C-alpha cells in the first residue's frame with residue numbers, strides 16, 4: 401500500500417492498492433450490521449463469479465449483528481473496505497452528539513458488542529481508495545466520511561475533488577448515479593430501477609450502490625451494484641430478504657423499535 405497526501409486536503413488519507421485485473425466486482429455499502437440482508441445478497445448473487453467484493457463503509461451501526469457482519473466483510477472484501485461514519489462512531493472517532501438519540505444508543509450498544517479484533521479491523525480501514533480509474537469513498541470525495549451526495553449541486557462540487565473517472569460513494573442509502581455533465585446542467589441524480597444496467601465507459605460519473613442493511617428510498621429490499629470492468633457497466637440490484645428475522649434479532653438485543661420498523665418501509 402502506498403500513501404500520499406493531497407495538497408490542501410491534509411486530513412484525507414489516500415491509499416493506492418493493486419487489485420489485479422478484476423472483471424466483476426460486487427459493490428456493497430451501508431450493511432449496518434444487518435447480517436440477514438448481507439447473507440441474502442451474497443446468496444442471490446452467488447450465480448455470478450465475482451473477482452472481488454468491495455465494502456463502501458458503515459459495516460456496523462443500527463443493526464443487530466455487528467460482530468458477525470465485520471467478520472464476514474473482513475473475509476469477503478479483503479482488498480477494498482472503506483470506513484464509514486458509523487464505523488468511526490463505533491471506534492470512538494466521532495462525537496456522538498452529532499447522532500440522534502436512537503442512533504447514539506445503537507452506537508454505544510455496537511461498541512459494547514464488538515471485540516478488540518473487530519475494533520482494530522475498523523480502525524485499520526482507509527477513508528478513501530483509488531483503484532485504476534475509480535475512487536472509492538463512503539460519503540463524498542470532498543469529505544469521505546461525512547458528506548451526503550444527494551443532489552446535482554453537491555455532486556458538481558465533488559467532481560472537483562477527485563481525479564479518476566468513476567467515483568463510488570455510499571452513505572445516503574439511496575441507489576443513484578450522476579454524470580459530471582448532468583451535474584453541470586443541474587440535472588438531478590437518477591435513481592435506477594432494479595436490474596438497470598448503465599454504461600460507465602466514457603463519462604465521469606458518481607455511483608451509489610444503495611444500502612444493503614437499511615435502504616432509505618422507499619424500497620425495503622437490500623441494494624447493491626455489480627461493476628463489470630470489462631464491459632464497463634454497472635448493474636443495480638435489489639434483493640428481498642427476511643426483514644422480520646432481522647427485526648426479531650433487534651428486538652432480542654433490545655435495540656430501539658423505531659430502527660426495526662424503518663426496515664419494513666425502507667426509510
Ligand code: ZN
Pocket residue numbers: 430432458484486571573
Ligand atoms: Zn450508513
